[in-house]
Amino acid sequence: MTVKERSGWKGQVIVGFASALVFALLVFVNSLPTASVAEDGTYKVDECFGCQAVPGTWQTDGGVAANCVWLMRTEGNDVVGRGEFTPGERGRVVLKRGEYFTTVGCQPWVLVG
Structure with a gap:
């Protein structure tokens, strides 16, 4: 195997690793809590990744x-x-955190603080 062949192989490993890293970053970003609640329903307020309603100040028009x-209600209703x-x-x-938020007939709620 020549030196040129080795550097090509290492380059492929680096490109493959970089692609995997970008993919993992995109998955992470898409799992972050959303900053809006657009549909009627009841949402548990939590700080988990992927939660629809997170603690904070929310606003609607x-x-x-x-x-x-x-x-808004507690777990005990x-x-x-x-x-x-x-x-x-x-x-x-x-x-x-820990509350349940119900919204009906509202324009989207947006996290503002």
Whole structure:
């Protein structure tokens, strides 16, 4: 085997390793918590990778066609917050880890802080 053949082989290993590293980075970035909740439903507030709702301050621009209704409760079903916003009315909520957040008829919620 000549020196030239060896350097080509090492170059292929480096390129393969770099490709695997880029792929792993893309998988990691796509598993980070999202910064918006766009669909009606109930979401558990958590800090895990891939969680839809993470602790922090969330904001919406109100209802889609009618009022936007939201509710926060504990795991034991104790209501810790509730409210509604009219279409176009900007509203904010602060979600804490371990709570459940329910949203119905709202424009997307966006993490703002």
